Amino acid sequence: MDIVYPVGPGDRPWLRHSLRSLVNLPHDRVYVVGELPDWVNPDTATHLPTKQFSHKWQSSQHNLLTAANHPEVSDDFVLMNDDFFVTRPIAEVPTLYRGDLAMVIAEVTRLVGDSEWVRGMRESLRILTSLGIERPRCYAMHVPMVLNKTQLAATIRRNTELRSPGVAATDTRTMYGNLNAIGGSLATDPKSHKWRPAVDTELPFMSSAPSTWGGPFTARIRAAFPQKCAYER
Structure with a gap:
């Protein structure tokens, strides 16, 4: 099974260590879609260049x-x-998945207030409930996720058709998981945030944020993956 990385513009030092961590996951080819940092080895990681939009969610969906x-x-x-x-x-x-979508939206709103992420998730909730899904699950986990190409393309088309004017994007993972009834196991999101820099998780995954890339979290990741991998020049 291949691995796909959507990558936006700018310096992304964490990508280097994410690629190194693939030593822990059996896989076939690696695709970098969007921007290609100059240190990525184009002989081992296939680059699919794309147009980038002003809004990162639109770029990600594209x-x-x-x-x-x-x-x-x-x-x-x-x-x-x-x-x-x-x-x-x-x-x-x-x-x-990380729980009932409405409950996750309420929890994140308490932590960070209204935000573009919250508005996008609310739009996801509106669309999914309008389609008869009574209690949508939140699949906006910061972990790898297996997607089917045909189902993904259909999900993105549905997003585009049903999204309200003025809403930049819905959450593709959440829309995909509910529209395709993928099920799954309940888990706590392992992302390190500025309000939760220390991550205590039993999952085999961790995730950083720009605000937490530095300090103890980064030291732990760098110590875990110190060696250059095949995807680096």
Whole structure:
């Protein structure tokens, strides 16, 4: 199964260690969709260049649609973000969700207030409930996720058709998981945030944020993956 990284512009030092962490996940080819940092080895990581939009969620959806429409990407692939790390060997990527969507929105709103992420998730909730899904699950986990190309393309088209004017984007992972009834296991999101820099998780994954890239979290990741990998020049 291939691995797809949607990558936006700018310096992304965490991507280097995310690629190194793939030693813990059996996989076939690696695709970098969007921007390609100059230190990534183009002989081992296939670059699919795309147009980048002013809004990162729109760029991300366009990057995913590019992967879904590419004939050489495996029919099922693992979606990785550039700040995801596989912290120990696993045989396959589990399907995980972080709880009832309405409850997750309420929790995040209490922590950070109203935000573009919250508005996008509210739009996801509105669309999903309008389609008859009474209690949608939140799949906005900062962990790898297995996607099917055909189902992904259909999900993104549905997002575009049903999204309200003025809403930049819905959450593709949440829309995909609910529209395709993928099920999964309940888990706590392992992302390190500025309000929760220390991550205590039993999952084989961790995730950083720009605000937490530095200090103890980064030292732990760098110590875990000190050696250059095949995807670096």
